[in-house]
Amino acid sequence: MAESSSPSPLYCGFDLSTQQLKLTVIDAGRDVFMEQAVHFDRDLPEYGTVGGANVKGLIATAPTLMWVAALDLLLSRLESVGFPFARVAAISGCGQQHGSVYWRDGTARTLGALKSSLSLREQLADAFAVTRSPIWQDSSTEEECGLLETAASGADELARVTGSSAYERFTGSQIMKVARKQPAAYSATERISLVSSFLASLLLGAYAPIDVADGSGMNLLNIHTKDWDETLLNACSADARSKLGDVVHTNTFVGVLSAYYIEKYGFRQDCRIIAFTGDNPDSLASLNLGLHDIVISLGTSDTLSFPLLSPKPSTEGHILCHPTRDDAYMAMLVYKNGSLVRESVRDNYFGGKWEGFEAAVRHYPVGCGDRTAFLFPAPEITPRAHGVFRFERGDLVKEFSDSDANARCLLESQLMSMRSHARRMGLEDGVCDRRVVLTGGGSVNNAIAEIVADVFGATVVRSVLGGGSAALGGAYRARYVACRDDEMHGRSFEEAMAVDKKQNFKEICRGDKARFDAYSDLLPRWEALEARVCEMGKF
Numbered sequence: 001m002a003e004s005s006s007p008s009p010l011y012c013g014f015d016l017s018t019q020q021l022k023l024t025v026i027d028a029g030r031d032v033f034m035e036q037a038v039h040f041d042r043d044l045p046e047y048g049t050v051g052g053a054n055v056k057g058l059i060a061t062a063p064t065l066m067w068v069a070a071l072d073l074l075l076s077r078l079e080s081v082g083f084p085f086a087r088v089a090a091i092s093g094c095g096q097q098h099g100s101v102y103w104r105d106g107t108a109r110t111l112g113a114l115k116s117s118l119s120l121r122e123q124l125a126d127a128f129a130v131t132r133s134p135i136w137q138d139s140s141t142e143e144e145c146g147l148l149e150t151a152a153s154g155a156d157e158l159a160r161v162t163g164s165s166a167y168e169r170f171t172g173s174q175i176m177k178v179a180r181k182q183p184a185a186y187s188a189t190e191r192i193s194l195v196s197s198f199l200a201s202l203l204l205g206a207y208a209p210i211d212v213a214d215g216s217g218m219n220l221l222n223i224h225t226k227d228w229d230e231t232l233l234n235a236c237s238a239d240a241r242s243k244l245g246d247v248v249h250t251n252t253f254v255g256v257l258s259a260y261y262i263e264k265y266g267f268r269q270d271c272r273i274i275a276f277t278g279d280n281p282d283s284l285a286s287l288n289l290g291l292h293d294i295v296i297s298l299g300t301s302d303t304l305s306f307p308l309l310s311p312k313p314s315t316e317g318h319i320l321c322h323p324t325r326d327d328a329y330m331a332m333l334v335y336k337n338g339s340l341v342r343e344s345v346r347d348n349y350f351g352g353k354w355e356g357f358e359a360a361v362r363h364y365p366v367g368c369g370d371r372t373a374f375l376f377p378a379p380e381i382t383p384r385a386h387g388v389f390r391f392e393r394g395d396l397v398k399e400f401s402d403s404d405a406n407a408r409c410l411l412e413s414q415l416m417s418m419r420s421h422a423r424r425m426g427l428e429d430g431v432c433d434r435r436v437v438l439t440g441g442g443s444v445n446n447a448i449a450e451i452v453a454d455v456f457g458a459t460v461v462r463s464v465l466g467g468g469s470a471a472l473g474g475a476y477r478a479r480y481v482a483c484r485d486d487e488m489h490g491r492s493f494e495e496a497m498a499v500d501k502k503q504n505f506k507e508i509c510r511g512d513k514a515r516f517d518a519y520s521d522l523l524p525r526w527e528a529l530e531a532r533v534c535e536m537g538k539f
Ligand SMILES: Nc1ncnc2c1ncn2[C@@H]1O[C@H](COP(=O)(O)OP(=O)(O)O)[C@@H](O)[C@H]1O
Pocket: 017, 018, 019, 020, 298, 299, 300, 301, 339, 340, 342, 343, 354, 439, 440, 441, 442, 443, 444, 445
């Protein structure tokens, strides 16, 4: 931890992601002051999660109370290292997108009267009418998705209004499923939060509003008016609007920190809470990208996102409200079989060592000797397919003739998929001068970065500022909103970030033109195989 004698302010950014609760603290100069994390499987094994979740067939949940316990644990870890709570001027952050929390009737009172002699976990043990929060890995709401699309007069119209056609993990169909299948629990719910607004609520000691960027991942928000769509809310459930509360712009000051944290840990009395958002929007906020850059996040999920001025929502991918710009949007593709399937290839073929995986990736040429792999052990989001499919010289095979090829085949296929689907979302293709910012846990892997560079014909960079990019985005926003009225002189978030002139990125590698062209030549064949896989892997 850096020198703590200075009274200058600190700003906190939380990220309640799939596998961990992370915190990045920055100082007034935007330098990372400290980082801390609680890993759900390792640090809270009593909740029995694997990769932060419990997955049974198409159903994926996380114990809501585990997330509460993670906040207790993270704060107690800060206390034990002498963290200067009294310097924290503002807090914001984010959460994995789409997950929902069902607060039981009467919990607003409990939240407003938290006792500093007890842990949050003790006081909120009965706070949830649904004790297992549905999360983004869930694919069990096909029926409800159909109902939402019917209410919206079709998938295209739902996409035009909300930025996405109906997706099983999106919160609208998840809420509808709880209302239909667990009516008693649903009627005992006084408020529904997203994972982001849930964490903000714990800190506020009151229900925090949902912000427009994370709200765009629900199939309930009109991304043009930036407010709930009444028809969709009514299709979701009769009282969805009152249970969801208001929606706010992302950089909104929503209140001050609950007295609980001031008494228990010694936080600053006027510590402000800024609306929390989704992890992907906050990642975009931290990177302050140009309009030609794209971000590829290799977290538990893989995502590709880019800022966009004129959205043309379609049934391909998602358009979300931009977290920090009113005039812009963000386009996003999401892959469920991201890091977890790379880990399973590492474990099955390379003795659990990333070094072996990386060496094998570099051993093969582009196209891996006419092999490719579509590995979707979990039902995939992009494309909608489930199962394991390997092709060698055009034939479907159970295993490759050379099993070491699995690493490169998987990566090439994951990246070709991003290129192919991003192109369908309107990303200009065929240019060899793009910049790709790699973030997330998998971004440390240089062999992956090299494939990204060649498939996209891009210069691949990594953030050098430290901290997970999503948590860092929360910390930057906390600082910006807390100082907006004085130091920022009315500047926009982007202008304020630019003024600091920080050298944010380090170049990792550049795509090779010949290899980029080879991938361009392979793309039509790869797309034909993906179409076959979608037929064979229907779920
Ligand atoms: N050297 C590496 N190569 C590839 N992937 C890695 C490496 N180190 C960590 N990862 C991946 O990073 C993932 C976690 O990323 P992270 O962004 O922290 O996830 P989340 O935010 O979803 O909790 C792990 O599942 C792991 O597979």
